[in-house]
Amino acid sequence: MSFFLSKLLPQLIYPVSLTIWLSIFAGLFAWRGHKRLAGIALFLSVALLWVSSMQVTADYLSISLERKYLPVPIESSPVADAVVVLGGGVGSAEPPRLAPDLNQASDRVLHAARLYRAGKAPVVIVSGGGIAWQDATKPITIPMKTILQECGVPATAIIMETNSLNTYQNALETKRILEKQGLNRVLLVTSALHMPRALATLRSAGINAIPSPTDFEGIDREQRTILDWLPQANILERTTRIIKEYMGLAVYRWRGWIKEGD
Template sequence: MFLYLSKLLPLFFYPLGLACILIIFALVTLWKKPRQASTALTIALIVLLLASNGWVSRSLVRSLEFQNIPQQLPNADAIVVLGGATKPAFPPRPSVDLSEESDRMFYAAQLYHQKKAPFVILSGGRIDWSGAGPSESADMAIIMQQLGVPETAIIQEPDSLNTYENAVNVKKILQARQFNQVLLVTSAMHMPRSLAIFNKLRISAIPAPTDFLASGDMQYISNSSEASLLNLLPEAERLYQSTRALKEYVGLVVYRLRGWL
């Protein structure tokens, strides 16, 4: 039930979901309370314009991604890759597809080939309502082998359905194999929440973020009048990025309330 509610309830806090609720409210009250309806429509428009604004979306993304800037990484006992990077091989897909977050696997494979760790732990299950099929860890294992990581170096954790379960289940593997330190690979925006959970469970995890959506181009945008103007215009991709950032902030609040952080 918690998993279902964790996916459903935050939608009311995201820009698109909130705007839809306000629009529905406006339609219901349009004839009897036109002033309230007008206010709701105005708020909905402001929410969408702000969330799809380049300046706002970049600021939200950077506030999370720039908390763990990549440094020179030491060697560790294993590389932990969190799920969310693949799409299952459901027809008409001919094989496992890669999502935006697939940089996680490419970066983990790069770290493995750099001999940063002798093992790669792939953590991720499959939510029931997303369809039957192999766990995401199994899908990731296919891609990792295609990237040159041998099957003997891959450890699968196929049961976790959220970030907290990722950490709990990975800890069991670390204890069973007497691993002390890991490189934690996930998207840069997801890293603050992930790292906080691993630290809470007293797992010695070194952040190895990847999949950066924001870069150091803010200075160029500030100095370019054309780029500054274009960043004020609404864009669906910026709305998506703002939503992803807000999802992480909502997750931080919920996880802290549950005592997971």
């Protein structure tokens, strides 16, 4: 239940939800004859939706998180006992799909495979279970394993962790695997946007993790075009994911899952 609420409650304060709330209030104020308040609420709803949908907004917010850990060339990455790649970025091979589907954060899987093929670690630990209100028998890590094998990582070098439902549980379950396998130092692979929270959580769990971020979204642009200032639906989705990460960091610190200084 707590996991369900942790996924549901943030939906109520994301930009789209806040825009809807403000629009509802605008309608209520207008109905009650409060034209000035209705105008303010309507203006705020439009302004919030517009700003949240701008490329410049998404770039600024994502860079503030992603630049904490910069990308490292594969050849310059240190050697570790394992590569730990957190679940995401690959959809399962469900009809009408004939094979796993590479989507938004699929760079994680490809980056983990490159690290393995470069000899940076002898095993790849894939961490992530199913979604509680979906089919729990289909962990998100299963299609990730398929893609890893297609990228040249043998099945014998892949360790599956299929119980975790969030980043905190990723850390706890991965810690158990590392202790059982006698492994210590790991290269942590996840999206750059997710890396600050993921790395801090794993380190707080006692894992000797080295960041190996991928899937960078924030781009430094010397010149902007008019499109960067106009609302775009795909940018709104991206801004929402960035806000989710900031909220996740705050909640993890509040719950003590991230120690001070991590």
